[in-house]
Amino acid sequence: KNQVEQSPQSLIILEGKNCTLQCNYTVSPFSNLRWYKQDTGRGPVSLTIMTFSENTKSNGRYTATLDADTKQSSLHITASQLSDSASYICVVSAGREYGNKLVFGAGTILRVKS
Amino acid sequence: SQTIHQWPATLVQPVGSPLSLECTVEGTSNPNLYWYRQAAGRGLQLLFYSVGIGQISSEVPQNLSASRPQDRQFILSSKKLLLSDSGFYLCAWSGDSYNSPLHFGNGTRLTVT
Numbered sequence: 706k707n708q709v710e711q712s713p714q715s716l717i718i719l720e721g722k723n724c725t726l727q728c729n730y731t732v733s734p735f736s737n738l739r740w741y742k743q744d745t746g747r748g749p750v751s752l753t754i755m756t757f758s759e760n761t762k763s764n765g766r767y768t769a770t771l772d773a774d775t776k777q778s779s780l781h782i783t784a785s786q787l788s789d790s791a792s793y794i795c796v797v798s799a800g801r802e803y804g805n806k807l808v809f810g811a812g813t814i815l816r817v818k819s
Numbered sequence: 820s821q822t823i824h825q826w827p828a829t830l831v832q833p834v835g836s837p838l839s840l841e842c843t844v845e846g847t848s849n850p851n852l853y854w855y856r857q858a859a860g861r862g863l864q865l866l867f868y869s870v871g872i873g874q875i876s877s878e879v880p881q882n883l884s885a886s887r888p889q890d891r892q893f894i895l896s897s898k899k900l901l902l903s904d905s906g907f908y909l910c911a912w913s914g915d916s917y918n919s920p921l922h923f924g925n926g927t928r929l930t931v932t
Contacts, residue, residue, distance in 0.1 A: 709862065736917055748825075748909050748923030749863075756918065794862070798917065807921075809862030 707732040709797050709810035717816045722785055726813045728778040728795035736798040740769050740780050743792045743812070752780070752793075785817045821846035825910045825924030832931055838883075838897040840927050842910030845891065850912040852893040853921065854885055857907040869893060905931045 709730045718724050730738070737756045741749035753762045753769040755778070762769050766783045782789055795810040825842045832838060844850050851870050855863040865878045867885035875885050882901050886894045893910055910924040 739920065741921075746926070746928070748911070748925050749921075750923070751920035754918055754920055807865070809864075811860055811862050 707797075707799065707806075707808045709795055709808050711793075711795050711810040711813050713813060714811075715814040715816070717818060718785055720785060720787055720817050720819045724782050724785060724815065726780045726782075726793050726795075726815070728780070728810060730776050730778070730795070730797045730808070730810075732776075732797040732799050732808050734800035735773060735776075736800050738769075738771055738778050739796040739798070739807075740767070740778075741794040741796060743794060745791070749794055782815075785815075787817050787819060790815060790817045821912075821922065823910065823912055823922055823924045825927060827927060828925065829928045830930070832900050832929065834902055834931055835899050838895070838900050838904070838929070840895040840908055840910075840929075842893045842895075842924055843891055844893075844912045847891070847912070847914075849890060849915075851915065851919075852887060853911040853913070854893065854895045855909040855911060855923075857909060857926075863909065867895070900931045902931050905929055 712727045737754055739754045740752040742752055743749040752764050752767050755762050755771045757773050768781045771778045792812040792814050794812045797808050799806045822845045853868045854866040857863050869875050869887045872887055883897050908927045911921045913919040913921050
């Protein structure tokens, strides 16, 4: 069964600290992996998209890594800010022959406090 | 630049009443359009997607339907709402490429009472 599991479910960190969010998936065949940020009451916003051949991708203070062999990804946030408080969603796309179907994780809720 | 508009932002409807949520996209042509529902603590669930005018694919049998009367307009409807239809509904668009990101609207919080 195609699944995306995220951990931890929620996380509280102090402003200025770094944190890492995890994503494990069983989606096969694999096309790409995406990370989205969703502020409370808003739609998700794309942070990164990585294909099979990409190991690391950065977007400002956000750095995503992908290990397609172990089917794991992480999102590292550097020097966290209060505005980083949000839900972070990992999404995996199945292959084109499966209509590029997207499988969503349940998200990690991050709270950054001062 | 491309923008996506979704309304209303919040809606409270009684059981058995009809529903119409509207989504429009600007700044792009022939987008792929999607309706998702998000339940608390769970991943987004794809309800409908459309690759062109009048072309609707349903992912999950629901008390809901979707229509695409114009290239950049996507409508989610119900003839009679159920309590279980409550949730956060998100419209999204993407390009044709398999690597094209989804661009979401700001969602509609629907409460069926």
